[in-house]
Amino acid sequence: MNRFESLLVEEIPSLRRYAWALSGDSNQVDDLVQECLTRAISRRKLWISQKGIRPWLFTILHNIFINTIRRASDAVDNSSLEDYENSAISAADADSMCVLSDFEQSLNQLPVDQRESLLLVGMEQLSYKEAAKVAGVPVGTIMSRLSRAREQLSKNLDGEPQVSHIRRIK
Amino acid sequence: MNGNKTEITDIELQQFVDGELSEARRLIVANCLANDEALREKIASYQEINRKLADAFDVRRLQPVQNRLLLIDPGRGRKAIRNIAASLLLMGIGGILGFSLNNQLSSSDYERPIAVDAAFAHTVYVPEVLHPVEVNAKQRDHLNAWLSKRLDKPITAPDLRNEGYLLIGGRLLPDEHRAAAQFMYEDSTGERMTIFIRQAVNTPETAFLHTENNELGIVYWVDNGLAYALTATASKAHLNQTAKAVYRLFNP
Incomplete structure (x- = not known):
C-alpha cells in the first residue's frame, strides 16, 4: 500500500464511528463509508496532502450523507409516507430493538446540522475551523450550532421527561 | 467577584x-x-x-466489516481499491476495524488481492445448485485445455481424491487484466472447496499464506508464474495440508 492508501485505512475506524453517530443507524455505516472511500480514491488528486486527510474525508462523508437525506425526503413526494416512515429511524423502532440509549435518542432528535457540529467537534475533536470546512458554513455558525446542541442535550440529560416515552405508546 | x-x-x-x-x-x-x-x-x-x-x-460495538464492503465497483477496480478491500478483509480477521495489519500479509503487494478475489468468487459460485461450474469434471481434458489456453499457462485440475475432494468442474473468471480460473471440489459431506488461479508472471514465489474472511479460510501462494488461492470452510491445518497436496501435484 502506498502512503495515501495507508492514511485512508487508518481513518476507517473514525469514519465508521462518525457515519454511525451522524446517521444514527448502524446498518447504514458500511454503505456510507464504502461510498466515501470509493470517492476519496477516485478524487485522490484533489487531496492537498499538507492539510491532513481527516477533514477531507469527513467532508466527503458529509456530502454523501446530506445527499442521502435529500433523496429520502424526495422519496416522500414520490411514494407513500408509510414507506418513508419505514425507512427512517424513529424512537419507536429504537425502543423495539432495544439498541438506543436515552442519550442516543436525544442525539437523534437534534437537527442534523446541530448533531453534525457536535460530533465533529465533541467526538472527533476537529477544530472549529475544520468543522466549518466540513459542513461548508462559517465558523460562527458552527459555534452557535454547538451551543444549541449542547444546551438541548444537557436539558434532556437532566432527566426531563423525554419524547420517547410518548412514542413508545404507539 | x-x-x-x-x-x-x-x-x-x-x-x-x-x-x-x-x-x-x-x-x-x-x-x-x-x-x-x-x-x-x-x-x-x-x-x-x-x-x-x-x-x-465505540466502533468495537459495530458489526465487523461486512463482506459487501469488499464488493467495490469493478469498473473502478484499480489497485488502490483492491488494496483497501484487502486491508478491510484483513482487519475483518480481528473482527474489529482498525485492527493492525498482519505484517506477513502486507509484505507483498501482490498476494493480498488474490485472497479477496478468491473469497469473493468462492462466495458467489459455491452456493450454486444448478450451475456451480461451467465445464464439469466429466470433460476434464477439455476443461484443462480451455483454461490453459485462456490463462496462457499449462493448468490441470489437480486430482485431490487422496485429500477427500472430488472435482466438480471449473470455470473461467474475469480478472483485473485477463482471465482467472476456478476449480471447484466437494468432499463426502458436500462441503465445497475452490482453487482460484491467476497469472503471476515475474512475481517471486511465496510460502503458503493463510487468512480468514468470516467463516472462510484461504491459503494462497505464488509458484512458477501462477498465483493460487485455496478457499474453504476449514481449519488452517486442513487447508495447509490440501494446499501442500496441490503444490506437489503441480511440482511432481
Missing part, C-alpha cells in the same frame, strides 16, 4: 470546553468559573456530553 455570567457568552463557554480560546481569555473564563457554580455545572455537563459521545459510538 468581577467574573459574573454576563461577561461570558455562551459561545465562549463552548470555546472553553473545546480548547478554542486564546490563553488570555481562557484564564479569565477559568477565573469566573471558580466563583460561579452554575457555570461550572454547565461546563461539566458539556464535557459529560463529549464523554457520552465517545462511549455511545
Whole structure:
C-alpha cells in the first residue's frame, strides 16, 4: 500500500464511528463509508496532502450523507409516507430493538446540522475551523450550532421527561 | 467577584470546553468559573456530553466489516481499491476495524488481492445448485485445455481424491487484466472447496499464506508464474495440508 492508501485505512475506524453517530443507524455505516472511500480514491488528486486527510474525508462523508437525506425526503413526494416512515429511524423502532440509549435518542432528535457540529467537534475533536470546512458554513455558525446542541442535550440529560416515552405508546 | 455570567457568552463557554480560546481569555473564563457554580455545572455537563459521545459510538460495538464492503465497483477496480478491500478483509480477521495489519500479509503487494478475489468468487459460485461450474469434471481434458489456453499457462485440475475432494468442474473468471480460473471440489459431506488461479508472471514465489474472511479460510501462494488461492470452510491445518497436496501435484 502506498502512503495515501495507508492514511485512508487508518481513518476507517473514525469514519465508521462518525457515519454511525451522524446517521444514527448502524446498518447504514458500511454503505456510507464504502461510498466515501470509493470517492476519496477516485478524487485522490484533489487531496492537498499538507492539510491532513481527516477533514477531507469527513467532508466527503458529509456530502454523501446530506445527499442521502435529500433523496429520502424526495422519496416522500414520490411514494407513500408509510414507506418513508419505514425507512427512517424513529424512537419507536429504537425502543423495539432495544439498541438506543436515552442519550442516543436525544442525539437523534437534534437537527442534523446541530448533531453534525457536535460530533465533529465533541467526538472527533476537529477544530472549529475544520468543522466549518466540513459542513461548508462559517465558523460562527458552527459555534452557535454547538451551543444549541449542547444546551438541548444537557436539558434532556437532566432527566426531563423525554419524547420517547410518548412514542413508545404507539 | 468581577467574573459574573454576563461577561461570558455562551459561545465562549463552548470555546472553553473545546480548547478554542486564546490563553488570555481562557484564564479569565477559568477565573469566573471558580466563583460561579452554575457555570461550572454547565461546563461539566458539556464535557459529560463529549464523554457520552465517545462511549455511545465505540466502533468495537459495530458489526465487523461486512463482506459487501469488499464488493467495490469493478469498473473502478484499480489497485488502490483492491488494496483497501484487502486491508478491510484483513482487519475483518480481528473482527474489529482498525485492527493492525498482519505484517506477513502486507509484505507483498501482490498476494493480498488474490485472497479477496478468491473469497469473493468462492462466495458467489459455491452456493450454486444448478450451475456451480461451467465445464464439469466429466470433460476434464477439455476443461484443462480451455483454461490453459485462456490463462496462457499449462493448468490441470489437480486430482485431490487422496485429500477427500472430488472435482466438480471449473470455470473461467474475469480478472483485473485477463482471465482467472476456478476449480471447484466437494468432499463426502458436500462441503465445497475452490482453487482460484491467476497469472503471476515475474512475481517471486511465496510460502503458503493463510487468512480468514468470516467463516472462510484461504491459503494462497505464488509458484512458477501462477498465483493460487485455496478457499474453504476449514481449519488452517486442513487447508495447509490440501494446499501442500496441490503444490506437489503441480511440482511432481
